[in-house]
Amino acid sequence: MSLKSTLCAATALSLITATGAFAADPSATITIATVNNGDMIRMQGYTDKFTEDTGIAVEWVTLEENVLRQRVTTDITTKGGAFDIMTIGMYETPIWGSNGWLVPLDDLSEDYNVGDILPAMAGGLSHDGTLYAAPFYGESSMIMYRTDLMEAAGLEMPDAPTWDFIAEAAAAMTDRDADINGICLRGKAGWGEGGAFITAMSNSFGARWFDMDWNAQFDTEPWANTLTFYKNMMDASGPTGYATNGFNENLSLFNQGKCGMWIDATVAASFVTGDDSTVADSVGFALAPDTGLGKRSNWLWAWALAIPAGTQQEAEAKQFIEWATSTGYIDLVAENEGWANVPPGARTSLYENPNYQAVPFAQMTLDSILSADPNDSTVEPSPYVGIQFAAIPEFAGIATEVSQEFSAAYAGQQTIEEALEKAQAITNDAMEAAGYR
Amino acid sequence: MSRTVTKQRKMITTAAAWTIGLIIFFPIYWTILTSFKTEAQAINDPPLFFAFDWTLENYALVQERSDYMKFLWNSVIIAGGSTILGILVAIPAAWSMAFVPSKRTKDVLLWMLSTKMLPAVGVLYPISLIFVQFDLLDTRGGLVVVLMLINLPIIVWMLYTYFKEIPGEILEAARMDGATLKEEILYVLTPMAIPGIASTILLNFILAWNEAFWTLNLTAANAAPLTAFIASYSSPEGLFFAKLSAASTMAITPILILGWFSQKQLVRGLTFGAVK
Numbered sequence: 001m002s003l004k005s006t007l008c009a010a011t012a013l014s015l016i017t018a019t020g021a022f023a024a025d026p027s028a029t030i031t032i033a034t035v036n037n038g039d040m041i042r043m044q045g046y047t048d049k050f051t052e053d054t055g056i057a058v059e060w061v062t063l064e065e066n067v068l069r070q071r072v073t074t075d076i077t078t079k080g081g082a083f084d085i086m087t088i089g090m091y092e093t094p095i096w097g098s099n100g101w102l103v104p105l106d107d108l109s110e111d112y113n114v115g116d117i118l119p120a121m122a123g124g125l126s127h128d129g130t131l132y133a134a135p136f137y138g139e140s141s142m143i144m145y146r147t148d149l150m151e152a153a154g155l156e157m158p159d160a161p162t163w164d165f166i167a168e169a170a171a172a173m174t175d176r177d178a179d180i181n182g183i184c185l186r187g188k189a190g191w192g193e194g195g196a197f198i199t200a201m202s203n204s205f206g207a208r209w210f211d212m213d214w215n216a217q218f219d220t221e222p223w224a225n226t227l228t229f230y231k232n233m234m235d236a237s238g239p240t241g242y243a244t245n246g247f248n249e250n251l252s253l254f255n256q257g258k259c260g261m262w263i264d265a266t267v268a269a270s271f272v273t274g275d276d277s278t279v280a281d282s283v284g285f286a287l288a289p290d291t292g293l294g295k296r297s298n299w300l301w302a303w304a305l306a307i308p309a310g311t312q313q314e315a316e317a318k319q320f321i322e323w324a325t326s327t328g329y330i331d332l333v334a335e336n337e338g339w340a341n342v343p344p345g346a347r348t349s350l351y352e353n354p355n356y357q358a359v360p361f362a363q364m365t366l367d368s369i370l371s372a373d374p375n376d377s378t379v380e381p382s383p384y385v386g387i388q389f390a391a392i393p394e395f396a397g398i399a400t401e402v403s404q405e406f407s408a409a410y411a412g413q414q415t416i417e418e419a420l421e422k423a424q425a426i427t428n429d430a431m432e433a434a435g436y437r
Numbered sequence: 438m439s440r441t442v443t444k445q446r447k448m449i450t451t452a453a454a455w456t457i458g459l460i461i462f463f464p465i466y467w468t469i470l471t472s473f474k475t476e477a478q479a480i481n482d483p484p485l486f487f488a489f490d491w492t493l494e495n496y497a498l499v500q501e502r503s504d505y506m507k508f509l510w511n512s513v514i515i516a517g518g519s520t521i522l523g524i525l526v527a528i529p530a531a532w533s534m535a536f537v538p539s540k541r542t543k544d545v546l547l548w549m550l551s552t553k554m555l556p557a558v559g560v561l562y563p564i565s566l567i568f569v570q571f572d573l574l575d576t577r578g579g580l581v582v583v584l585m586l587i588n589l590p591i592i593v594w595m596l597y598t599y600f601k602e603i604p605g606e607i608l609e610a611a612r613m614d615g616a617t618l619k620e621e622i623l624y625v626l627t628p629m630a631i632p633g634i635a636s637t638i639l640l641n642f643i644l645a646w647n648e649a650f651w652t653l654n655l656t657a658a659n660a661a662p663l664t665a666f667i668a669s670y671s672s673p674e675g676l677f678f679a680k681l682s683a684a685s686t687m688a689i690t691p692i693l694i695l696g697w698f699s700q701k702q703l704v705r706g707l708t709f710g711a712v713k
Contacts, residue, residue, distance in 0.1 A: 031658045036672040041502065059658035062669035067653055074654055078565045080574050082657035193673065247674045252480040265674065276477040276676065 029057040030084040030316050033072050035065050035303060039137050039267075039343045040087065043324055046332060050323050056316045065192070076101050076308050084317045088133060088306050090124040090374065094391050096306070097132035103307040103314055105131045105321070112322045116347050121302050124374045124385075133304035134325040137267070138345030140368035141200065141298045143286040144254065144272050145261040146279060149173045149180065153260075160287045163204065163229060163297075166261065170237035173260030182237030184259035185230070187410045188246035191396050194410075195403030196299060196388035197263075202226040204290045204297040208378040209390050209427070214436040216427035218402075218420045222379075227406065227416045234410065243410035255279065263288055265301070266368055269361035270340055285364040287371065293379045299388035300372035302346065345369055398430045465689070471682035472496070479678040495683035503666060505687060512662035512691075514577050515652065516645035519584035520638055523592045526585070528634075531596035532622055536605050546597065549590040557587075557650045568655055575657040583655065584645045592641055599633025600626065632705055639695070639703050646692050663688040 034040045040062070047058045061083070063071060072086045076096065088096070096102050108114055114122070114131065121135040143161070150157055153172035158165065170182030186197040199209070207222035217223065234242050237260075239253055247264060254262045255277040262268070273280045288298035305324060307317045323329060327349055333342045339355050344365055350356050351366045377387040384390035389399065402423040409419035431437050471479050473491045481489075499505070534542050564583065565574075573579030603626065611625040627634065649664040656665060667688050670681040696703070 033657070036669055036677065037675045044502070061657050061661065061665070063653070063665070064668050064671035065673050067668050067671075071654055074561060074565050078562065078569050080565065080569050082575050248672075248676060251676060252482075255477070256480070256482055258482070267674070271675070276475075278477075 028055060028316070029059055030313050030320060031059045031061060031082065032085040032087070032305075032320070033061045033063065033068060033075075033083045034087040035068050036062050037267075037303075038270075040303070042333065042337070042341065043136070043329075043343075046329070049332070050320060054316075054319055054323075056319065058320065066190075079310055081308070081310060081312070083308060084311045084313045085305050085307055085320060087136070087303055089304065090300065090302050091386065091389050091391060091396070093125045093133045093304060093306060094127045094385060095393055097127035097130065101309055102132040103309055103311070103317075105134055105307075105318070108134075108318070108322060112326060116327070116349050118346060118348055118369060120300055120369055120372060120374070121304075121346055124300060125302060125304050133302075133306035134321050135302040135304045135346040136325050137343035138300070138302040138369060139265045139267045140300050140345070140365065140372050141197075141264055141288050142266050142269075142364055142368045143261055143263050143288060144269060145169075145284050145286065146173070146257075146259070146282055147284040148282040149260045150284070157284060157286050160296075161289050163289045163291050166263075166289045167229070167233045167237075170233060170261060174237040179258055180260060181239040181253070181258060182260040183233065184239055184245065184250040184253050184262045185234060185242065186246055186250065186264065187234065187238075187243040187407055188249075189400070189404040189407040190246070191389065191399035191403060193246040193403070194243075194407055195399045198226065198230065198403070198406060199399070200288070200299040200388040201230065201297040203295045203377050203379070203387065204288075204293065205229070206291070206293050206295075206379040208380055208382040210383055210431075212381055212383050214383060214431050216424050216431065218424040218427065223420055224416065227409065227420065231410055231416060243407045263297070266345065266361065266365040269365065273340075273360065283360075285361050287364070287368060295377065295379055296371055298368050298372050300369065300374055301388070392436075394430055394434045394436075398427050401426050465693075468682045468685050468689075471679055472686045474679050474682075476676045476679045479682070480676060495679045496687070498680055499670070499683050499687065503669065503684075505666065508661060508663045508666040508688075509691065511577060511656075511660055512646055512664075512688075515580045515584060515660070515662050516642050518577070518581035519588065519645045520641045522581060523585040523589050523641060524634065524638060527589060527592040527596050527637075528622060528627065530593050531600050532626060534593070534597050535600035535603075536608060546594065549593060553590050561654060564651075565655070574655060575659045575661075577660045580652060580655060580660055580662075583651050584648055587648070587651070588641045588644055591644070592637055595637040595640070596630070596633065599630050599637075602633075603629050632702065635699075635702050636705065636707055639699050640707070643692060643696065 044060050044062070047060070051057055068087065069092075072083065072088065073092075074080065075082050076086070093102070097104075117135060118138060121138045122131060125131060125133045125135060143157070143166070145157055150169065150173065153169065155169050155172060157169070166183065172182070174180065174182035186194045188194045202208075202223060205222045205226040207220065207226050208217050211217055239245065239258065245253075247268070250259065250262050250264060251268060251271055253259045254272055257279045262272075269285065271277065272283050277283075288296050290296045305321045307314060307321070311317060325346065327347060330342045330347065330350060334355065340359050342350065342356070344350070344362075351362065356362050372387055374385050374387050374391075382390075384392060389395050405414070405419040405422045405426070408414050409416050428437065470486070472495055473493070474485065474489055475492060475494065478485055478489045534546065568574045568579055571579075607629070608621055608625060611621050616625065647664070649668075652662050652664045653668055656662070667681070667684050670677055670684040
């Protein structure tokens, strides 16, 4: 009797409790899916202010970037409706916008001043001239280097260096006995990790993913030159195990004084000059390198807020987006946490503000963003939009596989020629299956 | 015939067991240790083992940013609910397979187990569409059902193995004494299989507690359990190792405590019938 009762009671209790939801007024609550990074977490801290001003409560679902991407993609394709606002990037926005999955942001208020959004960001977050996501912060990539090590090597970093100079400087700054690597770069497999870096780098070497007929281009000389240059330089001056290093690993090395140079997201500038860095006082910035072919190796990215079509709370969601991506929000953060901590790379007016101009990495961040054009990223013409990616739905899957082959080559598990051959086959097969060829 | 175990052999075996145990435990130990470091200390090279300024700052930050109790409660409900529901379905199923098997029983058992070999992502879209259709997205009820179905093959297999050890004559005797099928299962079979049922419950509770694919993909703000709590502190762009470690420590503590107190029961259940 007791066992039966216990089981029945426990089951009933668990099912009753399980089907219940936590109490909340749905008419005044919006749910936002976002990534876990410093600027987004900071925004969550100011949400109470938004609720106070508007009466709209906010529920946050914070996830790791790749988990978030899978979660929101599933939700939007199945019309799940779990989120009223999604944090997405420049890769997803034009694709989802063209599919009609996002609410167009073409009726934002005059006070919001859409024209103030940096043109490169607005362009990357639009489809056919319609804005589908508002940039919360934007980034490009640039060189962060140790001014003291550069000086000790007897070199001076130009504002816009070439890859040859970078390789020379990396060799000169490398001191294996002191555990200092001349250069730290991403090598980790993954389209958003090493894949993003090598694609952006390849642009400066004259490479491209596809020709105008969507044929893969990994069998061309520019790709061989890109990978050979990268591997030779990293083998000579990079850290041990660079084939598995991503953003965080390199940030960790740089902050501990173990990298002479690091080429990565401009958003890292505030980390390497922040409290956790042991080299904060001796960091300089320069544009990402080129080879004189007219394209630099910097990328362009924005984390932006978009509204999935079909949400029941479109008006409230728009209200939140206007608040979070406004100049008023920037002022709020600046007032409480200083200008170095405001979300960068989204608005022109921020870079015209004398207070922000005093931040050491502000101008270089802007110059990097302005030098990146997703609509014209390659030396030879290409059929896709995007710098470190091609904005087609198939790209993430293909680029993940290709970057795995490249990482295997960096690690010495195969030759560069073998990696490029496999990349060519993987890409052409996938494009054929998807009906592009 | 008993085998003589020399003192030397015993020492080697003990040392090997401890070494393997410590290797297995090391990631948990390192996570706990890192949770008491600052972010700068967490990435220090060489790694810091003890000589650092211990801090509770990460726990304070995690508490401030997240509603831990809400995630914990969801985990308890989802793991507990799916386990209880699974046991209720699996006991009659395992009884029939153990005591009144048909020609196809073994095939059915193998087929059930084969469903565990299917990559979860392969059925992500069908399950998501069903959830959307029945309005189950981000509900604990939906997750209870999904996790119960996912773990059901293991529950049935474990119970089947335990039930096979129980002589069928005892159940026959109960039937001769006038017990109905329900009474036979509830008052004769179940009490005799309590160690096996208990270890099955414990193991499946742990499996459901740790399940991270469905709990992340089918939840949002309301039903998200501790797996989502941990995922919210992971980031490929930014240093969150110490905070992530604090969140992980908070997420695994309840299950570690449960495992610690029930380890005897768990080991006894898992080795039940292993030695004849």
